[in-house]
Amino acid sequence: xxxxxxxxxxxxxxxxxxxxxxxxxxxxxxxxxxxxxxxxxxxxxxxxxxxxxxxxxxxxxxxxxxxxxxxxxxxxxxxxxxxxxxxxxxxxxxxxxxxxxxxxxxxxxxxxxxxxxxxxxxxxxxxxxxxxxxxxxxxxxxxxxxxxxxxxxxxxxxxxxxxxxxxxxxxxxxxxxxxxxxxxxxxxxxxxxxxxxxxxxxxxxxxxxxxxxxxxxxxxxxxxxxxxxxxxxxxxxxxxxxxxxxxxxxxxxxxxxxxxxxxxxxxxxxxxxxxxxxxxxxxxxxxxxxxxxxxxxxxxxxxxxxxxxxxxxxxxxxxxxxxxxxxxxxxxxxxxxxxxxxxxx
Amino acid sequence: xxxxxxxxxxxxxxxxxxxxxxxxxxxxxxxxxxxxxxxxxxxxxxxxxxxxxxxxxxxxxxxxxxxxxxxxxxxxxxxxxxxxxxxxxxxxxxxxxxxxxxxxxxxxxxxxxxxxxxxxxxxxxxxxxxxxxxxxxxxxxxxxxxxxxxxxxxxxxxxxxxxxxxxxxxxxxxxxxxxxxxxxxxxxxxxxxxxxxxxxxxxxxxxxxxxxxxxxxxxxxxxxxxxxxxxxxxxxxxxxxxxxxxxxxxxxxxxxxxxxxxxxxxxxxxxxxxxxxxxxxxxxxxxxxxxxxxxxxxxxxxxxxxxxxxxxxxxxxxxxxxxxxxxxxxxxxxxxxxxxxxxxxxxxxxxxxxxxxxxxxxxxxxxxxxxxxxxxxxxxxxxxxxxxxxxxxxxxxxxxxxxxxxxxxxxxxxxxxxxxxxxxxxxxxxxxxxxxxxxxxxxxxxxxxxxxxxxxxxxxxxxxxxxxxxxxxxxxxxxxxxxxxxxxxxxxxxxxxxxxxxxxxxxxxxxxxxxxxxxxxxxxxxxxxxxxxxxxxxxxxxxxxxxxxxxxxxxxxxxxxxxxxxx
Numbered sequence: 001x002x003x004x005x006x007x008x009x010x011x012x013x014x015x016x017x018x019x020x021x022x023x024x025x026x027x028x029x030x031x032x033x034x035x036x037x038x039x040x041x042x043x044x045x046x047x048x049x050x051x052x053x054x055x056x057x058x059x060x061x062x063x064x065x066x067x068x069x070x071x072x073x074x075x076x077x078x079x080x081x082x083x084x085x086x087x088x089x090x091x092x093x094x095x096x097x098x099x100x101x102x103x104x105x106x107x108x109x110x111x112x113x114x115x116x117x118x119x120x121x122x123x124x125x126x127x128x129x130x131x132x133x134x135x136x137x138x139x140x141x142x143x144x145x146x147x148x149x150x151x152x153x154x155x156x157x158x159x160x161x162x163x164x165x166x167x168x169x170x171x172x173x174x175x176x177x178x179x180x181x182x183x184x185x186x187x188x189x190x191x192x193x194x195x196x197x198x199x200x201x202x203x204x205x206x207x208x209x210x211x212x213x214x215x216x217x218x219x220x221x222x223x224x225x226x227x228x229x230x231x232x233x234x235x236x237x238x239x240x241x242x243x244x245x246x247x248x249x250x251x252x253x254x255x256x257x258x259x260x261x262x263x264x265x266x267x268x269x270x271x272x273x274x275x276x277x278x279x280x281x282x283x284x285x286x287x288x289x290x291x292x293x294x295x296x297x298x299x300x301x302x303x304x305x306x307x308x309x310x311x312x313x314x315x316x317x318x319x320x321x322x323x324x325x326x327x328x329x330x331x332x333x334x335x336x337x338x339x340x341x342x343x344x345x
Numbered sequence: 346x347x348x349x350x351x352x353x354x355x356x357x358x359x360x361x362x363x364x365x366x367x368x369x370x371x372x373x374x375x376x377x378x379x380x381x382x383x384x385x386x387x388x389x390x391x392x393x394x395x396x397x398x399x400x401x402x403x404x405x406x407x408x409x410x411x412x413x414x415x416x417x418x419x420x421x422x423x424x425x426x427x428x429x430x431x432x433x434x435x436x437x438x439x440x441x442x443x444x445x446x447x448x449x450x451x452x453x454x455x456x457x458x459x460x461x462x463x464x465x466x467x468x469x470x471x472x473x474x475x476x477x478x479x480x481x482x483x484x485x486x487x488x489x490x491x492x493x494x495x496x497x498x499x500x501x502x503x504x505x506x507x508x509x510x511x512x513x514x515x516x517x518x519x520x521x522x523x524x525x526x527x528x529x530x531x532x533x534x535x536x537x538x539x540x541x542x543x544x545x546x547x548x549x550x551x552x553x554x555x556x557x558x559x560x561x562x563x564x565x566x567x568x569x570x571x572x573x574x575x576x577x578x579x580x581x582x583x584x585x586x587x588x589x590x591x592x593x594x595x596x597x598x599x600x601x602x603x604x605x606x607x608x609x610x611x612x613x614x615x616x617x618x619x620x621x622x623x624x625x626x627x628x629x630x631x632x633x634x635x636x637x638x639x640x641x642x643x644x645x646x647x648x649x650x651x652x653x654x655x656x657x658x659x660x661x662x663x664x665x666x667x668x669x670x671x672x673x674x675x676x677x678x679x680x681x682x683x684x685x686x687x688x689x690x691x692x693x694x695x696x697x698x699x700x701x702x703x704x705x706x707x708x709x710x711x712x713x714x715x716x717x718x719x720x721x722x723x724x725x726x727x728x729x730x731x732x733x734x735x736x737x738x739x740x741x742x743x744x745x746x747x748x749x750x751x752x753x754x755x756x757x758x759x760x761x762x763x764x765x766x767x768x769x770x771x772x773x774x775x776x777x778x779x780x781x782x783x784x785x786x787x788x789x790x791x792x793x794x795x796x797x798x799x800x801x802x803x804x805x806x807x808x809x810x811x812x813x814x815x816x817x818x819x820x821x822x823x824x825x826x827x828x829x830x831x832x833x834x835x836x837x838x839x840x841x842x843x844x845x846x847x848x849x850x851x852x853x854x855x856x857x858x859x860x861x862x863x864x865x866x867x868x869x870x871x872x873x874x875x876x877x878x879x880x881x882x883x884x885x886x887x888x889x890x891x892x893x894x895x896x897x898x899x900x901x902x903x904x905x906x907x908x909x910x911x912x
Contacts, residue, residue, distance in 0.1 A: 074502040074520065109419040110590055111571075120589075139724050176624070191629040192409075194593035194618045226625040286412065286621040299591065302781050304414070337772045 028332045035328055039321040046317045047099070047310060051092050054306045060084075061108040061304055081110035082108070093309060104314070105307035109300065114311035118293060122315065124196055125281055128214075129319070131207050132277065136215035137270065139223030145259055147223070148230035149250075159223060166220025171280045175213035175287045182209060192289035210288045214280040218273060225269055229262040230254070237261075263334055271327035274320045381492035391614055394890065395655045395669055397883035401908035405614035406882065409626040409635040410435065413753035415897075416619035417591045421574030423565075424555035425497045427505040431553045431895045432810065435639065439577030439596055439615060439902045441558040444472065445551050445860075446901055447807060449889050451715065453548070454901075457486060457559060457580060457603075464843050467543035474534040478603045480561035480580045488536040492528045493562045495538070498555050499523045505555050510541045545844030549715070549808035572576030582610035582903035593618050604903060611906035623755075626877075630654060636882050636907060639896055642875035643754050644699050650877050655888060657878075660713025660773040661871035662893040663803040665707045665760060668818055669866050670827035673795050675744050684735035685799075686725035688771045691869050694763040699756070703870035708857030709815040713892035714807045716850035724861040732771055742772040749778035750801040751785050756872060757801050789825050797827075803872060810841035812895040819860065828865045873897065881909040 062078035079085045083094055098105055106116035148157040183191040184345045193206035234240055234254065282294035289295075291314050300308040410416040410885075415432045422436055438446075445461075446454035460473040478486040498507040502520045515521035529537040544550070551557045564578035575588050580603070583596035594617040598610055618635065620626045623646045626638040631653060641647055650656050669676040669685065676682050695701055704712055707721040736742050748765060750757040758779060765775035780788055788797050802825075804818035816837050821829045834857060840852035860866065873893045874888060884905030885891055891898035 057784065060787060063790075073518075077502075111420065176628075179628050179632075183634075184628055187632060191632045191634055192618060192620055192625065195589070287625060289592075289618065289620050289625065291589065299412070299417070303419075304781070304784075 028329070029180075031328055031332065032325065035321075035325045039325075042321060043314065043317050046094070046313060050310055050313045051088075051095070051306070052308055054301075054304065055088060057304055061306065073258045082106075095307070099314065104311035107300070107308040107311075108305045108309065109303050114307050117296065117308060118311055118315060121291055121293040121296050124290055125285070125294055127196065127203065128207050128210055128281060128285070128292060129277065131204075131211040132215040132218070133270070135211055135223060137266075138218040140219045140226060141259070141266070144223045144226035144230060145254060147227045148234065148258070149254060151231050156195065156227070159227070163220040163224050166216045167224070169217065171213045171296045172283050172287060173215060174216055175209070175284055178209045178213055179287075190288075194289050194291060195284055199290065206288075206290070210284045210290060213284050213287075214277065218277065221273065222266060222269060226259075226266050229265045233258040233261055260334065264331065267330050267334075271324045274323045278316050278319065365496070372642055386639045386787070395657055395883075395888040397888040398881055398908040398911040400611060400883070400906050402611050402906070403613050404611075404907045405616065406612055406637060406907050407616045407635045407906065408435070409620045409638040411622050411626060411631060411638075411640060412619055415640060417473075418588075418594075419591055421571075421588065421590065422577040422585075423570060424494075424505065424558045424560060424572065425501040426503055426570075428503050428556055430606070431897065431899075434553075434894065434897070434899045435618060435902070436594060438560050438581065438899055439583040440577050440581045440585050441560065442581035442602075443557045444474075444559065445548055445557060445900075447552045447892060447899060448901070449885060449891060449895055451713075451807070461548055463545065463547070465539075467545045467547075467842060467844050468540045469537060470536060470540070470544075471531070471537045472549045474536065475603060476534050478580050479601050479772045480578055480599055481562065481584045481599050482561050482564045482578050483601070484561055484563040486559060486580050487533045488530040490562045491536050491559055491627050492530050494559050495528050495556050496523060499527075501555075507554060507556050508550070509538065509547075509556075510544070511539070512541055523871075533604060543842035545809075545849065546808050546810035546841050547844075550811040552807060552899065554811040559753070564633050580872075583615055593800055602903070610903040612902075615902065630877065630879060637876065637878045637887065639876050639900070641877050642677065642754070642872075644872040647702065647875055648700065650875075652758040654877050654879055655882070657876045657887060658702065659873040659875065659886070659891060659898050660806045660890050660892045661703060661711040661873035662714035663805040663813065663873070663896045664709055664711055664871045665757070665801060666709070666804045666818065666866045666868045667764070668800040668802055668804075668827045669864075670794070670798050671865065672827065672829060673798060675739060675741055675746070676798060676827070678739050679864055680735050681739035681741050682866075683725055684732055684739050684741050684771075684773075685768075686864055686867045687728045687735055688732035689764060689867055690725075690727035690729075690767060694760065694767070695870055698759050699764060699870070703872050706868050706871045707861065708854075708868055709805045709809055709818075709860075710853065710857070711805055711873070711893070713803065713871075713873065713890075713898075714809070714844060716809065716853045718850075718854050718857060721854075721861045721874055723858055725864060725867075729771075736771050736773060744775055745774040747778060747798045748775050748801070749780055749785070749788055749797060752779040752781050760869065761801050794824060794827075800827075804866075804868075805871070806895040807892050810837075814895075815853070815856065816841075819856075819865065828860075830863070830865075833859055833865075876900070879909075881911055882907050 060075065060079075062075045062082060062084060083091060086094070102115070106112065107114050109119055110117070143159050147159040150156060158200070179191050182188045184244060189205055189209045196203040196206050237258075240253060240258060243257050278294070281292065282297050285292040285295035286298055293315060297309065297312045300312065363564045415435060417429065418433050418436065420426050420428060422433070422440060423443075424437065427433065427437070443456045443772040444458040446456045448454040455475070457475050457478055458472050459475050462471045463469070464471065473485065474488060474491065478693050480486060495507065496653050499509065499511065500520055500522055506520070511527040512524035513519070513521045514524055527539055529539065531537055537736070538547075540547075559580065560573070561578040561580075565573045568576070575590070576585050582599055582602045582604070584599045586595045586597050596615040599605070602609065620629060623641050626635065626641070627646050627650060629635045630638060641650065647656060667685065667689075669682050671677055671682070678707055689698045691705065695703065695705065704719070706719065707724040708718050710717045748761050750761050752758070765777055766889070768775055778788070802818060803813060804815055806812040807815040811814045817823050818835060819828045819833060820826055821831065821834050836852055836859060840849045840856065843849050874897060878887045882888070882905070884901065886898045886900035887905060891900070
């Protein structure tokens with residue numbers, strides 16, 4: 001809260017209720033509240049679905065921990081320790097209760113706290129996601145604007161060809177091509193990065209190829225759709241004609257008016273693609289030996305480590321929910337009608 | 346404008362779906378003529394060495410290890426909790442050294458021990474320890490410390506527990522403490538183990554079992570179990586500097602190593618990195634990010650690797666066999682089992698898929714192990730005419746065979762597919778199953794071992810009595826056996842009891858012939874993955890072949906060096 005507002009609230013007691021009314025009545029905050037409320041059933045659904053799926057996979061975690069020669073009594077003892085002898089619903093409730101208390105349980109595979117496992121591996125994944133998003137969005141916007149400037153021009157056609165490649169190629173296949181070209185042949189980037197190191201440049205080098213493998217298909221989608229939207233705005237919208245009639249420079253019309261309005265589409269796309277992005281992270285991290293939670297998720301699934309899987313799925317779900325919430329907030333920034341509640345009415 | 350709000354609503358609705366898709370996609374990644382007998386009491390040598398540069402001290406090496414096997418070490422390196430078996434032996438050997446090492450041509454190398462004697466009809470084993478050996482924390486490696494280690498090993502509830510048959514304080518509990526008479530400290534450098542039954546394979550069994558690794562009792566007690574497992578302290582050639590589980594290990598030379606005065610280990614630093622598999626390792630080595638990759642088995646990559654690196658095929662000791670569950674239909678019928686033998690022509694599979702990289706076998710021994718027997722009398726070979734008759738007589742043409750294997754082995758997976766293809770020519774339908782390790786265990790043990798029909802697995806070790814040896818797959822008491830035959834059990838027990846190869850090998854030959862006669866499971870080839878290294882790297886297991894301890898050989902890291910210039 002700004003200092004001036006606090007001072008004013010101290011001077012005028014009536015202003016406090018007025019301020020509170022304005023805050024709670026804010027359409028933007030109401031939107032945030034609604035989104036947070038809808039996140040609860042989403043999270044519950046995701047965790048429950050995970051629990052069901054992982055319980056359907058054959059195999060006993062106690063046997064996994066103790067190994068193939070473990071005696072039935074040792075397995076039974078560990079089953080009891082891990083709470084695996086409880087019915088399905090009890091186990092889910094116990095896990096949920098732990099989650100509400102910030103305790104994601106103990107991983108079967110390494111007997112460590114899931115919280116600490118995630119804390120160890122999450123930063124790498126976050127950096128990778130951030131790098132991928134920033135790079136694909138930045139390049140996507142630049143290329144889309146340049147392509148929309150002269151539809152069917154040479155740049156537009158080249159960008160179309162490049163985007164088609166991006167839309168056609170799977171990230172894991174692209175990863176192998178990138179490794180061969182940029183690591184094996186040119187030696188510019190590492191093929192494996194078991195740690196990001198302390199030096200930011202080392203981290204950037206380590207993350208560039210994985211980010212490119214994940215980001216290139218996203219860049220292609222962003223470019224094509226944003227370019228199409230900008231072109232449509234430029235050709236059909238009245239406000240563009242008005243701006244041009246007022247003598248605003250073509251570049252300014254393109255960037256400040258048409259592109260700004262087209263960002264709605266882009267934000268929606270980014271939010272829709274968060275799930276795809278996270279799925280790609282889980283596939284790409286192991287290829288580059290990146291110590292992230294995507295790679296951990298795959299390892300955990302392979303060994304049926306339910307607490308670790310649940311913990312990571314919760315994190316991924318939270319990231320997806322938070323990303324979508326951010327998108328909602330960005331809508332309000334871009335369009336004042338949402339901020340002041342007119343669109344809602 | 347309303348379109349935008351519809352998009353917002355659609356996006357919200359997609360949230361749960363997207364998350365579910367991620368989960369489902371990730372889950373999908375997890376899914377499963379007779380001939381004459383010959384035997385030799387000695388180990389066979391077949392694979393040739395690679396020319397090595399002169400030895401050179403110093404330098405660093407990065408070793409790549411594949412996920413799903415040696416690239417995973419989720420619990421760290423406490424031998425008493427080592428559920429990953431011999432897969433992680435590279436790290437254990439580098440940090441702890443070994444009491445006994447398995448060298449070239451099956452030579453027994455004394456590392457932290459200096460000798461042994463069998464007595465009391467092979468029920469007592471006395472082991473001499475190397476005097477003056479110190480752990481890297483400065484404490485001495487004595488018989489008392491070894492006793493403390495072995496007691497832990499015997500009390501361990503994990504699969505890794507020492508399998509010595511000994512008297513227990515509570516005979517009903519297999520993990521109870523050993524009786525006082527079991528492990529005796531004779532003097533600071535001599536220790537004795539008293540077994541309940543004769544075991545002439547005791548020393549050979551050491552190679553792939555945890556009693557061969559001795560940890561520092563002092564550091565363990567100071568650090569606690571968890572911290573110790575992450576940064577273990579031993580008396581081996583290297584000290585662990587850092588360890589991020591199943592990701593990366595950094596080691597440095599141990600200045601107090603007992604062979605330090607002789608300049609060993611050669612390397613100053615040794616780093617292990619986990620990679621996703623053969624392809625990733627190959628690319629990383631091409632890019633110069635690793636100098637060694639252990640356990641490569643993808644046939645195409647082995648061919649590619651030979652153009653750039655030194656590829657050393659190891660001496661296999663673990664033949665692949667097709668386990669048939671004789672407790673359930675259709676393989677409780679000997680004719681159905683014989684039909685499997687008769688309709689399997691392994692020569693084209695070996696040639697076309699595996700480029701004849703592995704020797705064909707008919708029994709549970711391989712060219713790298715003891716008592717190797719290339720052919721087995723009475724072994725039913727491929728016979729298409731007989732196969733057609735047997736398939737009809739046994740009703741296999743009306744059944745669908747469940748054929749499973751472990752998902753982490755590309756060799757096993759390709760073998761199951763090829764077999765299914767071959768059998769289909771005889772009208773036999775097959776359902777393939779690829780199991781992750783724990784699911785495989787579940788498949789074996791569910792319904793008292795009566796849920797599975799056929800599995801492709803390895804059966805064999807350097808010594809058939811060791812680790813995942815013949816008993817593991819063919820003994821009545823093993824949960825991973827489809828055979829329940831007291832006569833076979835007796836032959837195998839007799840073979841393990843003697844310490845004389847001239848007694849043991851004929852018994853193993855007899856067991857192999859008995860398995861063939863009863864069609865308990867055909868054997869295919871003796872598998873051992875290859876080790877790949879860049880030019881200039883040399884050492885046992887990298888430029889000179891070693892017998893596989895159990896599937897893979899134990900590289901002797903103290904003798905490994907890197908001389909990139911070759912001068």
